[in-house]
Amino acid sequence: MTASNPPRDESTQPSGSSLSPGTAPTDGHLDSTAQLMNRITSQLGSQLSLVALDGRRRHPESPALVLVAHGSRDPRALSTVETLAERVRELRPGLSVRLGHIELNEPLLPDTLAALRPGRAVLVPLLLSRGYHIKQDIPEAAAEASHLNIRIAAPLGPHPLLVEALYARLVEAGWSTRLSAADRRSHAVVLAAAGSRDPDAATDTQRTAELLAERLGVPVVPAYASAAAPTVPDAVRALTARGRHRVAVASYFTAPGRFASECAEAAPWIAAAPMGAHAAMARLVLHRYDEALVSSAAAASLHLATA
Numbered sequence: 512m513t514a515s516n517p518p519r520d521e522s523t524q525p526s527g528s529s530l531s532p533g534t535a536p537t538d539g540h541l542d543s544t545a546q547l548m549n550r551i552t553s554q555l556g557s558q559l560s561l562v563a564l565d566g567r568r569r570h571p572e573s574p575a576l577v578l579v580a581h582g583s584r585d586p587r588a589l590s591t592v593e594t595l596a597e598r599v600r601e602l603r604p605g606l607s608v609r610l611g612h613i614e615l616n617e618p619l620l621p622d623t624l625a626a627l628r629p630g631r632a633v634l635v636p637l638l639l640s641r642g643y644h645i646k647q648d649i650p651e652a653a654a655e656a657s658h659l660n661i662r663i664a665a666p667l668g669p670h671p672l673l674v675e676a677l678y679a680r681l682v683e684a685g686w687s688t689r690l691s692a693a694d695r696r697s698h699a700v701v702l703a704a705a706g707s708r709d710p711d712a713a714t715d716t717q718r719t720a721e722l723l724a725e726r727l728g729v730p731v732v733p734a735y736a737s738a739a740a741p742t743v744p745d746a747v748r749a750l751t752a753r754g755r756h757r758v759a760v761a762s763y764f765t766a767p768g769r770f771a772s773e774c775a776e777a778a779p780w781i782a783a784a785p786m787g788a789h790a791a792m793a794r795l796v797l798h799r800y801d802e803a804l805v806s807s808a809a810a811a812s813l814h815l816a817t818a
């Protein structure tokens with residue numbers, strides 16, 4: 512059973528350090544390192560071809576994709592993640608896509624995993640940042656499912672596809688796609704997120720805020736529904752004090768829920784809907800799934816090549 516997070520987009524492949532001279536084959540010559548690289552490249556290539564980019568072929572050998580949603584008492588959350596799962600299936604027909612929840616909705620993740628036949632599965636968190644749920648809950652559930660060979664994909668955020676979804680939801684709520692120079696001086700956005708005690712979560716949310724600010728051309732300030740500061744009202748006040756009188760609230764949530772609703776209620780102007788089942792979310796789920804498989808293919812190749 513393996514359960515580990517693959518490298519994120521921004522980081523380098525972990526195989527790099529293992530190819531240093533210290534771990535090269537005993538003869539240690541440059542050409543043997545080149546042969547090793549070739550072997551890894553060709554084995555990685557054959558693994559990658561299993562993950563067709565056209566998304567149209569059937570993939571009977573592909574590991575199941577388990578979409579790990581948070582869960583909410585708000586019934587719209589369940590219907591939203593079910594719609595998202597359906598969109599993922601439409602993008603890759605033949606891939607087995609299951610849904611499991613961390614809390615508050617059924618099926619719960621441990622039950623989803625228990626129902627899978629022995630084999631490989633990739634858990635794709637429908638979570639945005641490295642917090643408690645990513646670091647504790649999902650690895651714990653994966654460790655319990657000893658009949659499965661599990662890879663855990665990286666959290667969805669940060670990623671440009673999330674910025675695409677956030678932007679689309681803002682425009683739906685009334686954000687202008689053509690801001691004047693005066694608008695760019697008076698407008699701003701609060702990026703409302705769940706919040707975590709884990710500082711890595713705020714680092715991830717801050718990165719998304721920066722990407723959204725580049726996209727919009729106005730300041731974007733993260734704010735949190737729980738466990739972290741500032742709150743949405745505090746962030747709105749701070750922006751207003753800086754002369755920003757048109758402050759929109761972007762909803763950095765995967766689905767409608769208590770947190771998303773509370774943040775939207777604090778909006779002084781327009782409030783966007785959560786990212787939900789936007790097409791960019793379905794594409795990002797498959798991207799994280801593919802990334803998790805590529806990193807396991809790279810690790811397997813390296814293992815074979817150095818065995």
Ligand SMILES: C[C@@]1(CC(=O)O)c2cc3[nH]c(cc4nc(cc5[nH]c(cc(n2)[C@H]1CCC(=O)O)[C@@](C)(CC(=O)O)[C@@H]5CCC(=O)O)C(CC(=O)O)=C4CCC(=O)O)c(CCC(=O)O)c3CC(=O)O
Pocket residue numbers: 581582583584585637638639640641642643644645666705706707708709712737738763764765766767768769770771
């Ligand atoms: C650890 C904790 C914070 C702490 O204390 O550190 C924390 C953390 C996180 N929650 C996240 C997401 C969501 N949380 C909810 C809902 C609730 N979350 C609550 C508690 C806690 N959540 C603390 C544990 C305290 C304990 O031990 O119980 C509830 C039970 C109680 C309450 O807050 O009152 C409340 C029930 C609502 C109700 O009463 O109905 C929803 C659904 C919804 O909003 O309806 C979403 C999905 C939002 C979406 O759709 O995106 C993320 C973002 C993960 C990511 O995306 O990255 C993190 C961050 C992380 O993982 O660390």
Ligand SMILES: [Co+2]
Pocket residue numbers: 705
């Ligand atoms: Co929570």
